């Protein structure tokens with residue numbers, strides 16, 4: 411009996427010690443690697459001298475990705491990147507699709523010149539959201555995001571994301587109140603909400619400046635392509651100078667979109 415009791419107390423001690431140590435170390439969500447592998451297996455991205463798969467990035471911590479695509483240019487869209495960047499396979503597909511189907515026609519429509527370069531502030535960056543020291547990791551930690559600061563047209567003109575193109579007042583605020591849902595991320599949802607996947611189309615945004623119709627078109631198109639689109643007027647004040655685009659999974663079924 412004494413032996414049994416000591417075994418039980420030893421087990422209890424171990425259990426309490428484990429609890430005191432806190433949760434197991436953070437692990438990269440399984441869907442991330444799955445999405446990358448599936449995208450590559452289905453050859454969703456055509457390899458070229460401008461797009462090639464490089465060695466996996468492992469850590470620090472949960473950061474990194476299995477199949478980084480190094481992109482110098484989006485080949486379908488015929489658009490170079492201001493600086494070579496790495497990103498996930500699903501991000502290459504989404505970026506190339508958005509540039510080809512939304513940005514290029516909009517640029518020709520509004521400026522009479524196609525886009526030859528997408529200006530970026532980066533893709534991979536191991537950090538938490540909004541550069542905080544706590545809270546959820548940013549999609550940039552997995553190179554599953556790209557910050558777009560503007561475009562260079564074939565005729566040399568530059569169109570930048572900026573305060574001048576911000577909607578005022580933000581129509582998103584009211585949308586958020588109306589469509590707020592609860593996801594397994596809990597509080598995270600309160601911080602980043604937007605039209606749910608059932609919202610037929612993102613609300614029309616009134617941008618200021620000459621490029622107003624262009625940006626409205628480009629951003630609404632981004633909202634239909636990416637799972638997260640954040641830009642000027644997104645209330646957190648962190649996206650006044652760029653469009654943040656990512657392929658995160660939101661909500662219970664991972665299909666909710668955030669568009670602000």
Ligand SMILES: [Zn+2]
Nearest residue numbers: 555556557654
């Ligand atoms: Zn970003």
